[in-house]
Amino acid sequence: MPEPIIEIENVHKRFGRVHALRGVSLTVEKGEVVVIIGPSGSGKSTLLRCINRLEEYNSGSISVDGIPLDSTENINAVRQEVGMVFQQFNLFSHLSVLDNLVLAQCQVRKRCKEEAVKIARELLQKVGIPEKEKAFPGQLSGGQQQRVAIARALAMNPKIMLFDEPTSALDPEMIKEVLDVMTGLAAEGMTMVVVSHEMGFARAAADRMIFMDEGRIVEMASPHDFFTNPKEERSRAFLSKVL
């Protein structure tokens, strides 16, 4: 039985004269992995940022896990359920890896230090860098930093993870280690919305592909249909560039 966890209805977002989202509607089911692709400026990041209200939208509605994003209280509740990973890792450079993972657990989740450390270590194990807990972000490779960022988001026990081009700032040899962590999460049943042009990952992990252009969802299909038989000319043209 499908169970919607993200419900986006006819969302419009303007930045001054730029109409970044032009009536986007999308329902994501619990456990689903949705991969969004599309040219630069098509509204992918804006859409992700609207889901946890890092960005305010002008009209339409979004609810997450049944909570409408319509009051400060609700927005805070939704943010607790949604983890986000950005292209730039946004780790605290003055804190060790372990402290990066512990801080928000203590402050936001009100865990005691001991429990937070235990969870942090389990997550570092999960993302494959348990030996780096004492290192500072600047001593890690980009791929390792991004895995710390994923672990940090997971430490908050999110129900949904949003990824905005998580590998596009990485050197090619580090992309796989990050995608492997994401594939593992998908296999565990995490609900994920991922903006990424890593088509190998999309084929392997996506339940649904979305192609956006000029603030709209132009095409939505299963990976199989999308890659073998894209219906829209614009998706076809774009795919021929990224494949």
Ligand code: ADP
């Ligand atoms: P994508 O992630 O697909 O590259 P974005 O969602 O970042 O696209 O941007 C969509 C459009 O909105 C672009 O035209 C971009 O320039 C504009 N935009 C995004 N963020 C801002 C902002 N903070 N201020 C003004 N314009 C913005």
Ligand code: MG
């Ligand atoms: Mg973007």
